[in-house]
Amino acid sequence: MSSKLLAAACAAIVCLAGARATAFCRTTTCDPNVDCEYDSAGCTVNGEALFWGSTCVSFGVQAAGSAKRGIRFDTAHDLIAGAFEKWAGVDCASGGPEIEIADLGDLECRTAEYNQAFGNANIWMFRDRDWPYEGPNATLALTIITYNPDTGEIYDADIEVNSWGQDVTVGDTDVEADLESIVTHESGHFLGLSHSRALGSTMIAGYTTGTTDLRTLGDDDVAGMCRIYDPDDAPSSSSCVPRHGFSAQCADAQESGGCRLGRGHSPKSAWGALFALGALALRCRRRRL
Numbered sequence: 001m002s003s004k005l006l007a008a009a010c011a012a013i014v015c016l017a018g019a020r021a022t023a024f025c026r027t028t029t030c031d032p033n034v035d036c037e038y039d040s041a042g043c044t045v046n047g048e049a050l051f052w053g054s055t056c057v058s059f060g061v062q063a064a065g066s067a068k069r070g071i072r073f074d075t076a077h078d079l080i081a082g083a084f085e086k087w088a089g090v091d092c093a094s095g096g097p098e099i100e101i102a103d104l105g106d107l108e109c110r111t112a113e114y115n116q117a118f119g120n121a122n123i124w125m126f127r128d129r130d131w132p133y134e135g136p137n138a139t140l141a142l143t144i145i146t147y148n149p150d151t152g153e154i155y156d157a158d159i160e161v162n163s164w165g166q167d168v169t170v171g172d173t174d175v176e177a178d179l180e181s182i183v184t185h186e187s188g189h190f191l192g193l194s195h196s197r198a199l200g201s202t203m204i205a206g207y208t209t210g211t212t213d214l215r216t217l218g219d220d221d222v223a224g225m226c227r228i229y230d231p232d233d234a235p236s237s238s239s240c241v242p243r244h245g246f247s248a249q250c251a252d253a254q255e256s257g258g259c260r261l262g263r264g265h266s267p268k269s270a271w272g273a274l275f276a277l278g279a280l281a282l283r284c285r286r287r288r289l
Helices: 073-088 179-190 219-228
Strands: 003-005 056-062 100-107 123-126 139-147 153-161 268-271 275-277 286-288
Touching: 056 073, 073 100, 073 123, 073 179, 139 179, 153 179, 179 219
Parallel strands: 003 268, 056 100, 056 123, 123 153
Antiparallel strands: 003 286, 139 153, 139 268, 139 275
């Protein structure tokens, strides 16, 4: 049975004004409720660092967009695709990053799930009707990463934007919870980065309502991207197909059959990307499927 655990640093989120410049942090397989250890920069120092097992990673966007916030699919899709372009297009001295982002377009499924018997997709979606997690009035988005706990290889990543509890906006005027900032930050989690304490970093843990600063990657973000996707450490696979094949539909809409995950390990899911409004605390928790 797989488990879901919050893999981000389990500490109070500090206000942006109180942060200090530090190195980027990677998400690891350690359990913050049990055995995570942290360095002076707030990065976990134990566990396996998370990574995608192919030089090509795909994503799709749930077709409905957000009716509650008046955000159409095309608008959301363009912002998300643009966020990935920022990360994949950083300038690394080593010639990287060695990563390609495949765009699968609109998807029917609007459920965060990883299927061991059916096709999968890495889905971006809005939650207009509810926010079933902690902090509905403080949390902007949640990235759920399913990974191999023995190696850190990422199998699946789904992102939920809290359009129910937050006034998510697009554009440069009347900004509230800026969608471009949210998706740029969550794309960093998708790619394996954890929260940073560095001023000017997109991966900083707090967001100030009405700002757009997190749309732009900082030096700390670039360094993290270049390290994770260094060409010298690139995996041998270049497939863009999600694990167990691609499907735009959720498992319950797919026909039975298909490949099943082999025995020998159980995947875990890290609730590793709670993106919150500044100066509020995150609490760690674990849930069983």
